[in-house]
Amino acid sequence: MVQILDSTLREGEQTPGVYFSPDQKMVIAQFLDQIGVDIIEVGNPAVDSEIALAIKRISQAGLNAKIGAHSLCKIDNVRKALDCGVDFLGIFFSVSKKRLQQDYNIHLDVAIEKIIEVVTFAKEQQHDLLIRYTPEDTVRSPIENVVAAASAAVKAGVNIISIADTTGYSTPFHPQRSMYFYVKTLKEELGNRGLYPQIEVHCHNDKGLALVNALDAYRAGADIIDVTTMGLGERAGIVDLAELLINLIDMGEAEKNWQLNYIDDLYNFVSQHSHISIPPHTPITGKNAFxxxxxxxxxxxxxxxxxxxxxxxxxxxxxxxxxxxxxxxxxxxxxxxxxxxxxxxxxxxxxxxxxxxxxxxxxxxxxxxxxxxxxxxxxxxxxxxxxxxxxxxxxxxxxx
Structure with missing residues (x-):
């Protein structure tokens, strides 16, 4: 069974103008838990103390879902995340040539050393912590860089590698730009090294292909798919939760895995408090959908x-x-x-x-x-x- 990571409270709050108070975040998290998502990514506590407060409250709420925090690949950021009591930690660091040269001004080996250092620190602080490493902008990075960084991260203690289509670049219509290709290739390359982390995908919707890219990844054997309520997120957002669940059911996942009768309440609440209306022609959740x-x-x-x-x-x-x-x-x-x-x-x-x-x-x-x-x-x-x-x-x- 594929797992669902909902990032409404992290990626979704990166939608320009969107802000959820800690109380509102708690309500959203409870709805997501009732629906049956596996991981709720609440935010990066280093961004604001109020985000840290929301993460702590939700971590202590006794929900079934794992509660996660997002973090730069920095020890002080990781420490702030762990102080919130999370059981899931997402660490990201790009290994694309342009970012390494133009943004970080470092070589790949230096980046890998940094990833190992931060992951090792996090694992030492909390041995049962579920850690995800994301080579940001994965699909536009040289595959050899991604494999090298992912291999080192897994050996250091990472449980999940996320394939991030950070700019919505991927397409199922190109053999070497599809999420199917990236999932299959990464699984194969890591497997050849005796490494078997879970593979997660994070698909942006810049060209309107986020959902189809996510389903392409599912077909290739992805273990975790990222979503948000209403598809909220940076620029054009990411995969919409309701649309993904309906399509997964259509592709063979059991309907009983999720309580879809909570979808409308969740979407209405998020729409109200994000001040973004749900267009009536929106699939599944729009007023005209049925x-x-x-x-x-x-x-x-x-x-x-x-x-x-x-x-x-x-x-x-x-x-x-x-x-x-x-x-x-x-x-x-x-x-x-x-x-x-x-x-x-x-x-x-x-x-x-x-x-x-x-x-x-x-x-x-x-x-x-x-x-x-x-x-x-x-x-x-x-x-x-x-x-x-x-x-x-x-x-x-x-x-x-």
Missing amino acids: THYAGVHVKAVAKNQQLYQSLDPHILGKKSSLALGMQSGYTAVELALKQIGRGELAENKDLVNKILQKIKVIAKRGTPIDIEKELPEIIVRFSVANHPHSLGNEICTFSV
Whole structure:
């Protein structure tokens, strides 16, 4: 079974303008734990004392998930992370030629010595600590540099090597730039040295390929995949949690591994406190994800939802719905009348047609029609026109 590392509280808070208070982080962590993620990466305590406080609180909350901290490859940063009581530590240090030359101004062997020193220190402080080493910008680094640094890190005590597509460079359509290639190659090269760490992948979405790259890595045997709620993160973010879980289930992972009925609550909470709306057309979690609109679609799904729906909303604790507007047909009005408890009106074909035409007129304003509120108002108008003396009763019945 593949493991899920959620980084909403670390990578997600690197979204410009996003800030979660320690209390909000606790709520998010609890939702993630209920869903069943394996590792919750809370942040880098060296960045701010409030982040350190949040890590400590969540580490002491008795959650099932492992609680992790992120750290530069520096002993003082590692010490701050361990002081928070974490059982997972992520250390990163780039071994790409450009970073080594232009940013660090050191050679690869010096970088490897630094990695060994920091990993050894962390392991000495906490023997049961789960340590991940990330060669930042892995997929744009020479593979020989990655293998050399990863080998040294594992020998020093690292449990996990993360393949980081830091800039969203990877693509499944190029044989030597795919996550499949990197996972397979790294596993093989480390295995040839008698080293068998878990392989993690961290896929950025700069070209819209984060999810497909993550699934490509899964197909190659990746052990851990990084995600965030709403796909939040630097620039275009990383893999979206809900989208990954649904696709993993489709690829054979057991549905029972995750409690997907908590997804909506998590996403609504993160959306509210990140001040970022979930676009209605977002897969899985968007308002329109299971909403049917066009007349042909609605008429078909009224008989069998699978005719225009490949996902079962029930696994998310949701139901399919319909929308009314310019594209609607007769069946949509019938179903909408039943939805608001006025199914008997569907027997009047003339009334249904009149309502349908009115809906098409209203739709030209360019905003969605609220079935629960606006359909009763439309009915009232037609009732008043045909039976003016029933005005009082109709208003009482459909007051809004």
